[in-house]
Amino acid sequence: MQVFVESVGLLGPGLASWTASRPILNGQTPYAPGEVPLRPPESLPPAERRRTGAPVKLAIGAGLDALARSQRSAESLATVFASSGADGEMIHQICEVLATPQRDVSPTRFHNSVHNAPAGYWSIALRSRAPSTSLCCFDWSFAAGLLEACAYCLAEGEAVLLISYDLPYSEPLHTLRPIAGTLGAALLLAPRRTSASFARLDVRVEGEAGKATRMKDTALEELRARNPTGRALPVLRALAGPSAEQLMLDYLDSTLSISVSPC
C-alpha cells in the first residue's frame, strides 16, 4: 500500500511538537525527557473543556499539531484513533467506586471511559461529522491504526488523520500493565501526492514478528519499547530525516515493513 504523508504531529515527554522534535529525532539535538504540555483544546465549549482528561488532551493535542501545518479542513477529515488502553485512570476510578458499597459512579466519568472519548471530543471541538474509528490492538495498536488508516485512504480515496496515543496507568493497574511515558503521535495521510506531501510510505505485511527497528538513543528506545504509541518512533525518525529509510514494526505475529521516501 502506498500513501503520502502531508503532516505529522507529536506530543510527548521532551517532545513538545513535531517542529520542536525533528532535530531530536534526527540526532541533531540531544533528547531530554521532560513534562508533556497537555492543554484542553480551546475550541471545545467550556463545559466540555472542563470534562476532558489527559488522554483527550493528549490525543487532540497531537492531532492539532499535525493539523496546524495542513491546509485541509478538519470538518471533512476522517480520523483513526489508535490506543492500547485509552483512559486507564477513568477505568481505575470507576473500578474503585464499584468496589465500595455505594457504587456511586460519576456519569461524566462513565461517558469519558469509552475508548472513543478522544474521537468524540475531537468531533465536537473540530465540528467534524466525518467518519472516525477508534481501535485497540494491545502493543500493536499503532501498527493496526496505520493499516486501518492506509486502507481507509486507499479504499475511500480520501485523506485521513491517524492519531495514536497511550498513557501510563496509575497503580494498582500499572503493575499489571506497565506503560511508560505519555505519548501522542499523528500522521496526516493522503492517497495521492499533493503539493503538501513530503514523504511517501510503502506499507506491507510480511513474515514473522521480532524484527522491529529500534531507536539509537537509549531514552527514546525506552519510550518505543514501553509505550504502545512509542512503536511509531522509528517511523517518525525516518520522516524527520532527509533520506529514504526502510524499517519494520511488529504487528501481532507478523511484521509491517515500511519504506519511507522523501518526495
Next chain:
Amino acid sequence: MPRPPRGAYRLALATLASRLKPLTLSAFTLTTSLGLGQKAHVDALRSGRSGLAPCAFESARLDTWVGQVPDAQLQPVRRELAAGDCRNNRLAQLALQQDDFSEAVAHARRRYGAQRIGLFLGTSTSGLLTTELAYRQRDPASGALPAFDYAATQNHFSLGRFVRARLGLRGPALVVSTACSSSAKTFGSAARMISVGLCDAAVVGGVDSLCLTTLYGFGSLELLSSGPCRPFDSERQGISIGEGAGFALLERAEKHGREPLEELLGVGESSDAYHMSTPHPEGAGARAAMERALASAGLAPHDIDYINLHGTATRSNDAAEDKAVHDLFGARPACSSTKGATGHLLGAAGIAEALICVLALRERLIPGSVNTQRVDPALRVRYILSTTREAPQRAMSNSFGFGGSNCSLVLGRTG
C-alpha cells in the same frame, strides 16, 4: 414535499462515499439472551419473545431489566487459552460453537490460508468485569490487585486475541471500540481491508458481556428503564442492557462458490460533533451515516424495505433517530427496534442487529418491536409492533454510540 426521482437521489448520494463491492455473509452466528444460534433467534423473532428479565446479574442492585445469557452456559474457556478466561471470552466461545461457524471458518482457512483472513471485532468493555471483581480483592496493605492477565482479559484486544487463537487466524486483526457502534463498524474495516488486498476474507463481529461499569454507568446517567425497555413507545423511559456475541464470515461475492444469498451492500460512518452521551437532536450525524451507507451501496432511500433502528428506548435517541430516518426515507420502509427482545448489546449491538436483518431477509419477515405497547404519536416512521411477513429485499441496520459515533449498514438478499 415532492420526492426527487430515484436517479436524482443516487446521483446526489454518489459523491458521499466510494462504492462498496458486495461481500457475501457466507456463514454467521448469533448468541444473546434469546438463545444460542440462528434458529433460536428466528423462533424468537417469529413468536415475539423477549430475553429480558429483572436484573439478577452478579451483585448488581439496580431497578432494571437485563438480557442476560445464563451463567451456566458460560463455560470456562479451553485450557490452552485459560489466561483469557473471562465472561466476555466465555461468551465469545459459546457463540463460536453454534451454527457450525468455526467449521466454516476452518474451511475458509484451508481455502485462503490463515494469513489471508482478517479479524475485525467490536467490544465496548471486553473483559472489564474481571478487573472490577479484582478491585474488591485488593491487598489491604499495599493496594495491589490479585494476579490476572490484563492483556488476555481487560484490554480491548483480549477479544481479538482470544478469537484469533480459537479460530486459528493469522491475518490482519484489530478491535474497534466506539461504544455502541463498535461491531457495526467492523464491517467497514473488513470491507476496506479486503478492497485494498490486505486480506481475501474476514471474520467480523463483536462481543459485549454484562459488567458493573455499564450497569451502574448507565444508571448514573439515568438512562436505565425500570421495566423491560419499550422502543418508540410514548411511555419509553430508557434502555435495558443485554449481552451477546455475533460473528460473520465475509467473502468477496464473486469468489464464493454457490449462489450468494445474503450480502453486505453498504457501510456508512459519521460523527455527531454534538455531545458525548446525547445524540444530536435533529439526528444530523445519524442521517449522514445513513446517506453514506446508501451511497456506498449505490442505492436510493426507496430501495430500502426494512430498517432495524438503533431504537434504544431513551427519549432522546428515539426522537432524534425518528427525525433522521423520516427526513431521509419518509414513512415508506418498515422500521423496528429489536432491543425490546435482546436488550441493548452495546458493542455487540451492531453485529447482532445486522444479523437480525440478515435473518429477516432470509426468513422473509419484518421483526416486530417486542415490549412496545403504543407507538409515540410524535414519532413518524412506519413502526412495526408485531412481526409481519413482508419479504424485504434490502435492509438497513443503524448503530449509534457515545461520543457521537454512528454507523449504518445496508444488507441485501440475492436469489
